[in-house]
Amino acid sequence: xxxxxxxxxxxxxxxxxxxxxxxxxxxxxxxxxxxxxxxxxxxxxxxxxxxxxxxxxxxxxxxxxxxxxxxxxxxxxxxxxxxxxxxxxxxxxxxxxxxxxxxxxxxxxxxxxxxxxxxxxxxxxxxxxxxxxxxxxxxxxxxxxxxxxxxxxxxxxxxxxxxx
Amino acid sequence: xxxxxxxxxxxxxxxxxxxxxxxxxxxxxxxxxxxxxxxxxxxxxxxxxxxxxxxxxxxxxxxxxxxxxxxxxxxxxxxxxxxxxxxxxxxxxxxxxxxxxxxxxxxxxxxxxxxxxxxxxxxxxxxxxxxxxxxxxxxxxxxxxxxxxxxxxxxxxxxxxxxxxxxxxxxxxxxxxxxxxxxxxxxxxxxxxxxxxxxxxxxxxxxxxxxxxxxxxxxxxxxxxxxxxxxxxxxxxxxxxxxxxxxxxxxxxxxxxxxxxxxxxxxxxxxxxxxxxxxxxxxxxxxxxxxxxxxxxxxxxxxxxxxxxxxxxxxxxxxxxxxxxxxxxxxxxxxxxxxxxxxxxxxxxxxxxxxxxxxxxxxxxxxxxxxxxxxxxxxxxxxxxxxxxxxxxxxxxxxxxxxxxxxxxxxxxxxxxxxxxxxxxxxxxxxxxxxxxxxxxxxxxxxxxxxxxxxxxxxxxxxxxxxxxxxx
Numbered sequence: 279x280x281x282x283x284x285x286x287x288x289x290x291x292x293x294x295x296x297x298x299x300x301x302x303x304x305x306x307x308x309x310x311x312x313x314x315x316x317x318x319x320x321x322x323x324x325x326x327x328x329x330x331x332x333x334x335x336x337x338x339x340x341x342x343x344x345x346x347x348x349x350x351x352x353x354x355x356x357x358x359x360x361x362x363x364x365x366x367x368x369x370x371x372x373x374x375x376x377x378x379x380x381x382x383x384x385x386x387x388x389x390x391x392x393x394x395x396x397x398x399x400x401x402x403x404x405x406x407x408x409x410x411x412x413x414x415x416x417x418x419x420x421x422x423x424x425x426x427x428x429x430x431x432x433x434x435x436x437x438x439x440x441x442x
Numbered sequence: 443x444x445x446x447x448x449x450x451x452x453x454x455x456x457x458x459x460x461x462x463x464x465x466x467x468x469x470x471x472x473x474x475x476x477x478x479x480x481x482x483x484x485x486x487x488x489x490x491x492x493x494x495x496x497x498x499x500x501x502x503x504x505x506x507x508x509x510x511x512x513x514x515x516x517x518x519x520x521x522x523x524x525x526x527x528x529x530x531x532x533x534x535x536x537x538x539x540x541x542x543x544x545x546x547x548x549x550x551x552x553x554x555x556x557x558x559x560x561x562x563x564x565x566x567x568x569x570x571x572x573x574x575x576x577x578x579x580x581x582x583x584x585x586x587x588x589x590x591x592x593x594x595x596x597x598x599x600x601x602x603x604x605x606x607x608x609x610x611x612x613x614x615x616x617x618x619x620x621x622x623x624x625x626x627x628x629x630x631x632x633x634x635x636x637x638x639x640x641x642x643x644x645x646x647x648x649x650x651x652x653x654x655x656x657x658x659x660x661x662x663x664x665x666x667x668x669x670x671x672x673x674x675x676x677x678x679x680x681x682x683x684x685x686x687x688x689x690x691x692x693x694x695x696x697x698x699x700x701x702x703x704x705x706x707x708x709x710x711x712x713x714x715x716x717x718x719x720x721x722x723x724x725x726x727x728x729x730x731x732x733x734x735x736x737x738x739x740x741x742x743x744x745x746x747x748x749x750x751x752x753x754x755x756x757x758x759x760x761x762x763x764x765x766x767x768x769x770x771x772x773x774x775x776x777x778x779x780x781x782x783x784x785x786x787x788x789x790x791x792x793x794x795x796x797x798x799x800x801x802x803x804x805x806x807x808x809x810x811x812x813x814x815x816x817x818x819x820x821x822x823x824x825x826x827x828x829x830x831x832x833x834x835x836x837x838x839x840x841x842x843x844x845x846x847x848x849x850x851x852x853x854x855x856x857x858x859x860x861x862x863x864x865x866x867x868x869x870x871x872x873x874x875x876x877x878x879x880x881x882x883x884x885x886x887x888x889x890x891x892x893x894x895x896x897x898x899x900x901x902x903x904x905x906x907x908x909x910x911x912x913x914x
Contacts, residue, residue, distance in 0.1 A: 416507060419448065420556060420568035424575055426455070427549045431579035434542045 284324060291317045292379060300372045308346040315339035329406055352436070444508035446484060447518060447555040451477050451548040458545060467541050474529045474544035481522035481551070488515040507622065508559040513762045517690060520769045521554050523893075524682040527773060527886045532674035534882025535784065539583070543674070546583075550576040550678070554686035563614065563699075564621045566691055567607050570654065573687045574600045577679060581671045592666035599653050599663040603688075606650035613643035623698040631702045648709065651695070655688030657747065658717040661740050668739065669732035669789075673780030673883075676732065680739055681773030685765060689743055693750045693761055701753055711751035711834075715842050717744030722852040726859070731779045731789045734860060735772065741853065742768045742815065748846060749830035752837045759908075760829030767822040767897065771811040774890035778808045781879035781887070782864060791860065796869035801878050805865040807891040812861055814894050816854035822897035825905075 294314040301307045315338040322331035410418065454477045458470055492512045510518070525547050532543050553576060556569030578600075582593035615621055617640060618629045630640075649660070656664040668680045692710065700706045721741025728734035746768065749761035781804050782797065783789045797805060814821035817828070827850060834843035878884065 414564075416556075416560070416562075416565050417568045420565065420572055423452075423549060423552050423556075423572040424568070427546070427553075427572060427575040427579065430542070430546060430549065431575065431582075434546075434579060435582055435585070 284321065287317055287321050287324075291321065296376055296379070299375060304350050305347070308343055308350065311346070312339050312343040315343075443484070443488065444510050444559045447481065447559065448552055450480055450484075451551045451555070454548045455545055458541070470541040470544040471529065471533050474540075474547055475526065477548060477551070478522045478526040478529065481555075482519055482526070485515050485519035485522060489519065507561050507565065509561050510559055513693075513758070514558050516762060516766055517558050517686060518555060520766050521551060521558070521682055521686055524678060524769055524773055525551055527681070527777070527890065528674045528678040530886050531677060531777065531780070531882045534880045535673055535780075543580075543583075546576050546580055547678070550580070550683065554682065557686055557690055561624070562622050563626065564611050566694075567604070567611055570607070570687055570691065571604065573683060574604070574654075577683050580675045580678070581667055583675070584670070584672050586670070588666070588670040589672075592663075592668075592670035595663040596667040599660070603650040603653035606646040606653075610643040610647035610650065613639055613646075617643075623694070627699045627701065630699065644706065647695075648706070651688050651692050652713060653688070654684070655692060655743060655747070656684050656740055657688075657713050657743065658720040658740060661717070661721075664740055665733045665736040668736035668776075669730060673777070673784065676780065677773050677776045677886075680736065680776050681769050684739075685743065685746075685769060689746055689765065692747060693758070693765070696750045696753065697758055707751045707753050710747055711839055711842055714744045714746075714748035714751055715845055717741060718748065718846060718849045719744075719852075722849050722856065726852070726856045729791055731782065731791060731794070731860070731864065732776070734791070734856065735775050735779055738775075738815065738853065738856070739768075739772055741849065742772065745827060745830055745846065748839075748842060749826075749833055752830075752833040752839065754833055754837055756829060756836065757833035760826055760833050763901075764823075764826035764830060767814065767826050767894070770890050770893050770897070771814045771821075771823060774807060774811040774887055774894065775815070777883055777886045777890065778804045778811070781883040784883070785877065785879055791863045794864045796867045797865050799869055801865075803884050804879055804887060807887040808861065808865065810891045810894055812854075812857035814898065816857055817850045818854070820895075820898045822894050822901065824898065825901045 291314055294310050294317060297310040298307050298314060301310055315334060319331045319335040319339065322328075322334055454473050458466070458473055488510060489512065492515060529540075529544065529547060532540055550573055553569050553572030553574075557566060557573060560566050560569060574596075578593050578597050581596060582590055611621065614626060617637070618626060620626060620629065630636075653660040664684070668676050670676075671679070696707065696710065718741050721737050721739070721744060725734050725737035725741065728737060742764070746761045746764050749757045749764060751757070779789065781801070782794065785801065786794060786797070788794055810821065814823035817823045827846070831843050831846050834840070834846060
């Protein structure tokens with residue numbers, strides 16, 4: 279039963295991810311991305327990783343969607359003729375994507391490669407805390423730098439554009 | 443000591459932003475220069491310390507999983523040097539933007555220093571990301587269509603690479619329960635029968651890092667990313683960023699994680715040789731000064747990878763030496779290409795002619811860089827290429843050694859074409875009033891040319907010294 283639910287969710291995840299790439303309206307694409315994140319959260323929760331699920335929900339589904347939506351509302355929309363032009367290009371560009379995914383999934387299902395993805399260590403809440411703050415403090419510092427670089431990027435690129 | 447290399451640029455960023463006023467904005471350049479100088483000084487101190495215990499190390503050990511060996515110290519020095527050069531050029535070409543530029547330079551330095559020092563494959567991924575994100579912003583900063591296009595291509599390719607590397611990291615962790623270089627190396631050597639998922643992880647890792655390094659056939663983003671941004675950024679990117687990101691990671695993994703796995707060495711040797719030949723052939727056909735240099739970069743990075751793929755101490759010595767040499771002479775060429783573009787307004791080879799008389803320093807430093815790239819003695823490029831070719835011969839990659847040698851002639855060919863078109867010949871009327879480039883470009887190219895010549899002349903002594911010390 280549990281497996282069936284998981285497969286349905288995985289199918290929905292792929293579908294919403296495809297929608298994100300193929301949909302013509304940017305706002306709808308962002309919503310599709312948020313839906314994908316929410317489905318991923320449920321999958322993570324079902325697979326016994328509640329902490330990862332919480333992060334996924336708050337950061338990917340919540341924060342990132344908010345940033346995308348605010349960016350879209352800040353930037354101007356394209357003209358009608360541009361949009362129809364883009365739509366044509368988009369369709370021809372992404373029409374292969376679902377086909378490729380179906381073929382790859384088919385190959386994996388038929389050949390069933392001997393992959394053994396059972397995790398050798400399961401984290402509990404205590405170990406997650408000590409791991410993040412003691413063992414992997416370097417990566418936390420690195421992540422802070424990634425965020426800093428991203429913030430600088432947004433500030434620099436958009437501030438100058440508003441001047442023009 | 444390793445912590446300092448992350449801490450100093452970070453302190454620079456904090457100081458600049460915390461006490462931000464209009465007046466202090468002018469100090470940004472000085473702060474940037476200071477940070478790069480401290481980095482070069484510390485790296486030099488480390489090199490001397492490792493080579494002969496001349497100094498005792500300053501120990502600040504907050505981050506436990508960082509380490510620096512001789513090669514890492516050399517690369518840290520190179521990062522400081524190229525960042526320094528890039529700042530000088532920025533100061534003289536586009537001074538308004540220097541505040542933001544300095545901060546991005548410091549972030550990118552933290553990223554590269556991290557990649558150089560980490561001993562853990564997940565930390566490697568994190569710092570690769572720091573470097574990449576900062577470089578997207580730097581390229582896009584010019585805000586012209588070409589630059590935005592270059593940045594977007596780089597962003598797309600880099601995201602694919604990131605996804606592959608992260609998947610590989612996850613598979614490694616699920617299978618072995620460790621992520622440290624040493625632990626992975628030990629596990630991979632111990633496993634006689636490698637399972638399917640490890641093969642998958644290795645393929646993903648190799649492909650991801652090859653994209654980051656810009657090796658053939660994953661090089662599509664390189665020409666646009668190198669040729670479209672402003673002078674200071676293209677010097678930084680071509681000189682050090684892609685190398686300290688992708689190429690260094692490959693070298694380190696070949697050195698520590700995969701030293702016993704012959705198949706991976708063969709794969710990298712093959713990719714390297716293809717890059718050498720394809721890069722050189724594509725460079726010959728280019729009509730754009732900077733694009734020709736970009737394709738030449740792909741070819742030279744091939745030499746670095748091939749050297750490391752030998753898996754012998756001599757091979758690694760050649761690879762890291764060529765890393766340093768390529769950073770200096772390719773930065774020199776990008777400085778000069780930008781100088782020519784700034785003075786004449788063109789980067790198309792067909793429109794340029796006879797600039798040697800008008801831009802003497804630019805012209806002669808270019809000759810030094812061309813000869814060094816082609817591996818002509820006594821310039822620095824000669825030594826590294828000779829060492830790589832000898833290393834290839836020793837481990838039995840004899841056809842590769844011959845191809846690498848012949849590709850040097852190709853290198854010479856396209857650079858002679860370039861030199862003849864741009865600098866030699868009769869000065870056309872259009873360039874009668876062209877002046878020598880500004881002080882920033884000239885001082886940058888002089889510094890790099892002097893390093894190229896000095897390393898070339900002094901290298902036999904260094905080699906002798908290293909041999910006595912038993913360091914290779």
